[in-house]
Amino acid sequence: MKKNAYIGYITGGAFSEGLTFKLDRHIPTENVRIGDFVVVEGKNEDFLCEVDDIRLKTTTDEVFFEPIEEKDELERLAVSSFVYSEVSIFPYVTFSKTDSKTFSRSVKTLPSHFSLVRKANDEDLRRLIPEENAFYIGTPLTTNAPVYIDLTKLSMRNAGLFGITGSGKSFLARMLFAGLIKKRISTLLIFDMHNEHGKSIIDEQNNMLVSLAGLFPSEVKIYDVDSSNEDAANFIVIPYMYIEPEDLELVSDLLDFSPKSLETLEIVALKKKDYMHFLIEAYPALGSEERDRVIEELNVNLESLNALSRHLQKLKRLAFLKDSEETSSIDSIMKDLSHGVSVVVQFSGAYKDDKLVYYLVSNILTRRIYEKFSNFHEEDKNPKRITIAVEEAHKFLSRQYQMKNVFGKIAREMRKFNVTLFIIDQRPSEIDPEVLSQIGTRLVMELKDEHDIEAVFQGASHSKRLMKLLSTLEQGQALVFGYAVPLPLPVNVRKYDRNFIEEIRTLKNNTNPIEDIY
Amino acid sequence: MVVEKNHIAEVVKVDGLDIIAESERKSAVPVGTLLETAKLNKIIFIVLDDLYAPLTPDLSLRAYGIEEDKLGESYPYIDRFMRYFLRIYPLAEYGGEEQFSVVSKSPFLNALLYEVPWERVVAFFENFEVIDELGRIDKTKFPKRNKAIINAIKTYISGVEESDLPNKKRYIVEKLSVIFKGDYTSLMEIVRGISK
Numbered sequence: 001m002k003k004n005a006y007i008g009y010i011t012g013g014a015f016s017e018g019l020t021f022k023l024d025r026h027i028p029t030e031n032v033r034i035g036d037f038v039v040v041e042g043k044n045e046d047f048l049c050e051v052d053d054i055r056l057k058t059t060t061d062e063v064f065f066e067p068i069e070e071k072d073e074l075e076r077l078a079v080s081s082f083v084y085s086e087v088s089i090f091p092y093v094t095f096s097k098t099d100s101k102t103f104s105r106s107v108k109t110l111p112s113h114f115s116l117v118r119k120a121n122d123e124d125l126r127r128l129i130p131e132e133n134a135f136y137i138g139t140p141l142t143t144n145a146p147v148y149i150d151l152t153k154l155s156m157r158n159a160g161l162f163g164i165t166g167s168g169k170s171f172l173a174r175m176l177f178a179g180l181i182k183k184r185i186s187t188l189l190i191f192d193m194h195n196e197h198g199k200s201i202i203d204e205q206n207n208m209l210v211s212l213a214g215l216f217p218s219e220v221k222i223y224d225v226d227s228s229n230e231d232a233a234n235f236i237v238i239p240y241m242y243i244e245p246e247d248l249e250l251v252s253d254l255l256d257f258s259p260k261s262l263e264t265l266e267i268v269a270l271k272k273k274d275y276m277h278f279l280i281e282a283y284p285a286l287g288s289e290e291r292d293r294v295i296e297e298l299n300v301n302l303e304s305l306n307a308l309s310r311h312l313q314k315l316k317r318l319a320f321l322k323d324s325e326e327t328s329s330i331d332s333i334m335k336d337l338s339h340g341v342s343v344v345v346q347f348s349g350a351y352k353d354d355k356l357v358y359y360l361v362s363n364i365l366t367r368r369i370y371e372k373f374s375n376f377h378e379e380d381k382n383p384k385r386i387t388i389a390v391e392e393a394h395k396f397l398s399r400q401y402q403m404k405n406v407f408g409k410i411a412r413e414m415r416k417f418n419v420t421l422f423i424i425d426q427r428p429s430e431i432d433p434e435v436l437s438q439i440g441t442r443l444v445m446e447l448k449d450e451h452d453i454e455a456v457f458q459g460a461s462h463s464k465r466l467m468k469l470l471s472t473l474e475q476g477q478a479l480v481f482g483y484a485v486p487l488p489l490p491v492n493v494r495k496y497d498r499n500f501i502e503e504i505r506t507l508k509n510n511t512n513p514i515e516d517i518y
Numbered sequence: 519m520v521v522e523k524n525h526i527a528e529v530v531k532v533d534g535l536d537i538i539a540e541s542e543r544k545s546a547v548p549v550g551t552l553l554e555t556a557k558l559n560k561i562i563f564i565v566l567d568d569l570y571a572p573l574t575p576d577l578s579l580r581a582y583g584i585e586e587d588k589l590g591e592s593y594p595y596i597d598r599f600m601r602y603f604l605r606i607y608p609l610a611e612y613g614g615e616e617q618f619s620v621v622s623k624s625p626f627l628n629a630l631l632y633e634v635p636w637e638r639v640v641a642f643f644e645n646f647e648v649i650d651e652l653g654r655i656d657k658t659k660f661p662k663r664n665k666a667i668i669n670a671i672k673t674y675i676s677g678v679e680e681s682d683l684p685n686k687k688r689y690i691v692e693k694l695s696v697i698f699k700g701d702y703t704s705l706m707e708i709v710r711g712i713s714k
Contacts, residue, residue, distance in 0.1 A: 062702040074691045078709040081695040082702050 010115045018090035021117045025080040034472045035490035037120035042111035049089035092487030135179040138491035147491045154484035155186040157440025160423040167445035168476045171496040188342040190389040191362040199231040220342045225320045226349035236329045240276035245269045254356040255311045264304040283309045330368045367406040385418045393423035394430035411435045429455040440483035525630040541602045549662045550669025553631040563606035566660040571601045610648035616641040618648040643674040653697030668711035
């Protein structure tokens with residue numbers, strides 16, 4: 001290491017607060033950025049740290065009374081002994097100095113005064129995650145060294161990807177999905193609300209790029225609720241009998257239910273096994289006398305029952321809902337997932353961006369899968385890992401619904417069955433805190449709302465530090481922290497482009513795919 | 519004893535760092551002039567102040583009853599009755615071949631002082647250890663210290679090639695900024711002084 005590669009030396013610190021170093025006078029303060037990775041070279045260990053804060057300091061107030069002529073190089077040089085920059089850094093992991101093949105360890109001590117500080121290099125970042133699990137997701141904010149995430153760990157617990165519209169969530173999600181499929185770490189069930197993970201997508205430069213199903217034709221199948229989708233291998237059919245009151249409660253606002261309607265629904269569902277057929281098909285056909293008899297039988301209010309039946313007529317336009325017991329596509333999805341084939345559920349044609357359909361279908365399918373998988377895996381000694389990716393997750397996981405809702409159950413209970421959630425959302429503040437606390441790895445992109453920012457860091461260690469870091473992120477950048485990374489990683493997310501696709505494809509033809517990624 | 523003709527002054531008082539030399543020339547020697555003794559190890563001094571004293575105790579210029587600027591016209595030999603002293607400060611010892619070290623001894627009384635040749639001035643300023651001595655001069659005892667340092671540095675850079683001048687200035691300012699890290703006002707005075 002050349003001497004001039006050092007950017008400063010340690011001047012102080014505490015285990016709980018982190019370290020401070022004095023920035024070398026020849027390095028402009030603007031060259032250091034919040035979130036930069038630096039390495040403090042201790043005697044026995046190197047400490048990988050992240051820049052927390054930068055402070056402009058002076059040794060005397062005299063400098064303010066006799067300020068320098070900024071353009072005068074000599075005056076600037078002279079004043080450099082009186083004004084300096086102090087950088088706060090936090091050590092997250094250490095590396096052994098003697099054994100360069102070992103990976104990072106947690107910090108248990110601190111480097112001494114005057115330990116030299118340098119910017120982290122490729123080698124340092126490589127030592128964060130074992131190579132066989134590492135997946136290249138981007139670069140640090142100010143350098144081009146690759147940054148990796150541990151995909152195995154990512155899939156072992158629930159993960160959350162948060163960011164406002166346009167922050168780049170879909171591109172990052174697609175890359176991670178591609179990695180999970182490619183490395184055969186997890187089988188995915190993706191509820192693809194905006195049809196972004198099918199055969200192809202159009203990028204920001206209007207280039208057509210292959211998406212997951214295009215990239216992995218034999219490992220990813222598309223299911224669609226609309227039969228017009230030519231890319232779909234199968235179409236979703238859901239019998240009325242698969243719909244439960246919980247599903248309708250989730251979309252009660254979109255069906256214009258009143259509280260009374262929900263109450264009536266619960267009573268009808270309790271008393272009539274085929275309540276959906278009854279409310280949508282049979283009841284509207286009844287005459288007034290028959291209706292009176294039904295009212296008496298069910299012990300519900302006539303007006304409420306009328307209103308409920310009327311509201312449910314909106315479901316008649318959904319052609320994939322069938323008033324029959326014909327074979328459901330859910331079985332086919334289950335079979336595919338069991339064989340390690342990932343499934344992308346799309347919402348095309350008339351159902352594109354239809355939230356009612358999206359919430360209803362996602363909830364029904366996931367519940368069936370939850371039921372089957374929780375039983376299935378009880379006997380399976382080597383269960384396959386399933387990751388369910390869901391957009392607009394706050395709807396399913398809100399305080400109001402998550403206790404009863406299947407996504408809430410998966411978030412809380414299903415890790416032991418190797419089923420985890422990959423939540424994609426722009427309003428994390430609306431997700432129940434109990435569910436948020438079950439998220440192992442969080443990938444946070446640009447967020448503006450204070451409540452969302454607070455929510456996303458709930459329960460995280462160093463949350464104040466991370467909030468400060470997040471405030472500096474721009475479009476296409478993400479802060480990754482939690483189980484899948486040994487320290488919070490602010491990254492410039494790499495682009496989902498032809499290079500990425502080529503890299504994944506090359507990997508595909510290799511007999512040892514893990515080696516090929518590097 | 520053979521007295522060398524080109525000496526500038528002679529040490530007449532040594533009391534710790536209070537060292538006085540009497541100038542032979544009876545004309546002003548600028549503060550910042552670097553002087554050295556003749557023998558090895560030569561001691562290099564910087565002139566920090568000067569003072570005139572009448573030969574006759576208690577005799578002041580006013581005693582002549584004429585204006586100061588016309589004194590020389592009326593009394594052309596007046597300087598024969600005045601003594602001209604330099605307050606000097608030891609900066610380094612010079613052992614030849616650009617070997618400088620910090621001062622470890624006092625000069626002999628009556629030691630003769632010569633102007634330091636420019637080449638040695640350069641060598642002095644480019645010696646990291648001894649240049650620090652400039653920062654140890656007590657400004658309260660030697661109020662013209664900063665002016666003296668400016669003049670000494672100007673001497674140093676006076677013979678430098680034009681193309682090399684910015685580098686030399688940067689070097690010396692960087693060094694001074696460390697030496698005077700506790701005295702911002704002095705540092706800026708010196709830096710602005712040598713920039714002019």
